[in-house]
Amino acid sequence: MLDNKDQQLLVALQSQARMSVSELANTINLSDTPTLRRIKKLEQEHVITGYHAAINPKSLNLNVLVYAFVRLSQNSVSAAQQFEQHVEKLAHVLECSVISGSHDYLLKIISQDLESYEQFVKHQLGSLSCIANIESTVVLKQSFSKKQLPL
Template sequence: MSDAKMSMDRKDREIIRELQADGRMSNQELAAKVNLSPSPCLRRLRNLENEGIIKGYGVEVDAQAYGLPITVFARVELDKHSADVVSNFEQHIEFAEQVLECYVMTGVSDYLLKIVVADLHAYEVFVRKVLHPIGSIASIDTSFAYGTVKKTGIFPRI
């Protein structure tokens, strides 16, 4: 992957949006949806992959059916912000499999974590056995999601 990302045009964005909606479609189907012939479509797709713009492909799974029905959003504030403390926290979170997403935030909290667990007891165990041992955590403010209004992985048109 190069340091400078390629410049994307409208057609590249169409390809990305279509793949975000259905990452399993064939190149033939993709080409038809974005109004290209298969060869140029595949060339554009490979360029997007090679440049790291398309980072990978995945599958969306029903968390409840999988056995992880509880989605938790935890706002974490560190008590210090030295390079060592921040690096230590981020390294531990990287390996915490219950954490699906972690964002560095502005405002009162330093991080926002999206966590999935089987039940409230599993969340307590996560806090006691994963978060607390990291150290340098000043506070953890937890919210439990009890419904989803919208969830999409498709970027808006620009």
């Protein structure tokens, strides 16, 4: 269970992961050594799973965000494994979630434009024989995207 200092540390790291240990220690009102110990403990317990740079997709000419609903042709472990292993290798697939309802998966996909997304679906995603159906929803405008978890 996380105590108050751990939660304060996580809030600080979520807003600025490049903060020095001294800055973090000052923020949570501890000295450097106990703060570093807490960080290492949170990493070992897989509460903190990594540190990432937030990159503006448009600066890399990635202008289209699509959510694709995928239905597999059969509801089997082998089809699910085949699908998951395949999409994990696709760089344009940012997220893959197993969902309930009339579809099996929800994919978050980024692409340069609609034409390149169409090529991606036809040649990379749609080439899998275990896929029965793909329904795409194009994001017209992303109002916001939160990276920080509520603590």
